[in-house]
Amino acid sequence: MIVRFLRVAFLVSFGTSSVLAGDQTGPFLAEPYLQLGHSAGVGKLDLLWLSTDADLAWKVEYRPGRHKGWRSTPGPRFRTVRVEGMPPHRVYEVTLRDLPPGSNFSYRVSLGDRLVFESEARAPKSAGQPHRFVAFGDCGDGSPNQKAIAHRAFQAHPDLVLIPGDIVYDRGRATEYRDRFWPIFNADAPSPDAGAPLMRSTLFVAAPGNHDIGARDLGKYPDGLSYFYYWSQPINGPEGREGGPMTSPLVGPESNRLAFREAAGPAFPRMANFSFDFGDVHWTVLDSNPSVNWNDPELRRWVAQDLAIAKGAPWRFVTFHHPGFHSSRSHGEEEQMRTLAPVFEAGKVSLVFSGHVHNYQRSYPLSFLPDAASTRSDFKKDRRVAGRWTLDRTFDGRTDTTPEGVIYLVTGAGGRHLYNPEQQDDTASWKEFTVKHVSKVFSMTVVDVDGQAVRVQQVGAEGQVIDQFVISR
Numbered sequence: 001m002i003v004r005f006l007r008v009a010f011l012v013s014f015g016t017s018s019v020l021a022g023d024q025t026g027p028f029l030a031e032p033y034l035q036l037g038h039s040a041g042v043g044k045l046d047l048l049w050l051s052t053d054a055d056l057a058w059k060v061e062y063r064p065g066r067h068k069g070w071r072s073t074p075g076p077r078f079r080t081v082r083v084e085g086m087p088p089h090r091v092y093e094v095t096l097r098d099l100p101p102g103s104n105f106s107y108r109v110s111l112g113d114r115l116v117f118e119s120e121a122r123a124p125k126s127a128g129q130p131h132r133f134v135a136f137g138d139c140g141d142g143s144p145n146q147k148a149i150a151h152r153a154f155q156a157h158p159d160l161v162l163i164p165g166d167i168v169y170d171r172g173r174a175t176e177y178r179d180r181f182w183p184i185f186n187a188d189a190p191s192p193d194a195g196a197p198l199m200r201s202t203l204f205v206a207a208p209g210n211h212d213i214g215a216r217d218l219g220k221y222p223d224g225l226s227y228f229y230y231w232s233q234p235i236n237g238p239e240g241r242e243g244g245p246m247t248s249p250l251v252g253p254e255s256n257r258l259a260f261r262e263a264a265g266p267a268f269p270r271m272a273n274f275s276f277d278f279g280d281v282h283w284t285v286l287d288s289n290p291s292v293n294w295n296d297p298e299l300r301r302w303v304a305q306d307l308a309i310a311k312g313a314p315w316r317f318v319t320f321h322h323p324g325f326h327s328s329r330s331h332g333e334e335e336q337m338r339t340l341a342p343v344f345e346a347g348k349v350s351l352v353f354s355g356h357v358h359n360y361q362r363s364y365p366l367s368f369l370p371d372a373a374s375t376r377s378d379f380k381k382d383r384r385v386a387g388r389w390t391l392d393r394t395f396d397g398r399t400d401t402t403p404e405g406v407i408y409l410v411t412g413a414g415g416r417h418l419y420n421p422e423q424q425d426d427t428a429s430w431k432e433f434t435v436k437h438v439s440k441v442f443s444m445t446v447v448d449v450d451g452q453a454v455r456v457q458q459v460g461a462e463g464q465v466i467d468q469f470v471i472s473r
């Protein structure tokens with residue numbers, strides 16, 4: 001309610017301003033949202049927002065603990081997005097520091113002395129603190145299903161929301177974020193018909209999917225690839241260079257490529273892969289688009305080293321968009337991420353979260369040995385990966401909670417139309433490694449983590465639990 005009041009106050013006071021004339025939503029093109037920032041760290045979050053390309057007297061204050069006074073951040077830094085097809089606008093960013101891990105804190109944004117936004121939020125959890133996160137992919141299409149899942153996620157009170165790719169349809173364009181992302185995941189009030197005030201209060205992390213960064217043609221979509229300027233995630237992955245094994249070249253007129261590069265800054269191309277710690281989990285986030293060659297020895301070494309450095313963390317989870325192990329007929333041939341299975345096994349990964357396939361699937365704990373032809377380091381266009389899997393069929397997540405191998409989850413039922421509902425009850429159509437396949441309802445994954453155990457529930461849009469299991473160390 002308070003935000004609504006502030007908006008009204010803002011319009012009364014600033015509605016005639018030449019800078020903001022015609023703007024119906026106050027000073028923001030997207031209201032403030034929380035991110036890890038390019039360098040994640042304990043007690044730290046970045047706050048971002050979008051506004052017009054005009055010099056305004058922004059001020060951000062926050063109270064990093066219940067009994068502390070208000071503290072001002074240094075003036076916001078910003079990057080200007082000047083891409084064809086939309087007015088120039090700015091992505092503002094400030095860093096909030098010294099947040100006690102896991103604490104609730106308040107922040108407020110002012111223009112001059114006038115308050116224009118305020119919210120409560122939760123600081124990231126650190127090692128030793130139990131936490132809950134929610135994961136769902138393939139979400140940002142503006143549909144009623146997306147709104148219902150956003151609202152359901154809000155009701156779960158997560159410490160973290162994870163999107164394993166296909167953040168915004170159809171092409172991850174800046175213009176598409178306006179209708180299909182910000183208003184729903186950062187709505188002013190929670191409602192199953194509208195969405196929820198999630199992004200202002202809860203850290204969001206995303207892996208880029210094919211709809212986000214697969215299309216490289218900036219001639220066709222000058223405002224495409226906006227993942228690289230609207231998200232602020234760690235820049236600690238492999239460096240990558242255009243045309244190399246990690247990054248296919250940008251396409252389109254030079255002026256469009258230049259405009260994109262200026263908007264993205266250091267985030268392109270490196271921010272497509274990164275890692276971070278949250279609570280007792282070390283997360284590795286990867287770009288699974290088929291243009292990336294995960295058979296490249298250097299890229300594989302980066303994943304292996306990232307997991308090895310994190311070996312002291314109680315849990316190691318990985319997320320990327322294209323699942324290596326799933327049973328749907330749709331996208332059945334896209335097995336390219338299977339080649340990393342041995343790296344995950346060596347790195348003692350427990351869970352892998354993907355999307356791309358718009359339903360929910362769980363594998364048996366498994367290990368996988370790809371055959372030699374599938375792991376040649378030169379780029380392989382065929383996305384099939386043959387090999388042999390070994391399944392732990394004794395793990396049931398109730399009486400036996402110690403999996404032998406990696407459990408692969410598909411949680412791609414976050415809003416976009418569902419895939420292959422006819423396969424839910426047709427167990428004969430499932431691959432041997434699939435133990436659960438729910439493709440008739442929209443759903444999200446709710447995970448409660450502590451240092452000893454992880455409890456996973458798959459929750460439908462109506463709140464029904466459609467799968468659950470526990471893993472223990």
Ligand SMILES: [Fe+2]
Nearest residue numbers: 166209210356
């Ligand atoms: Fe996808």
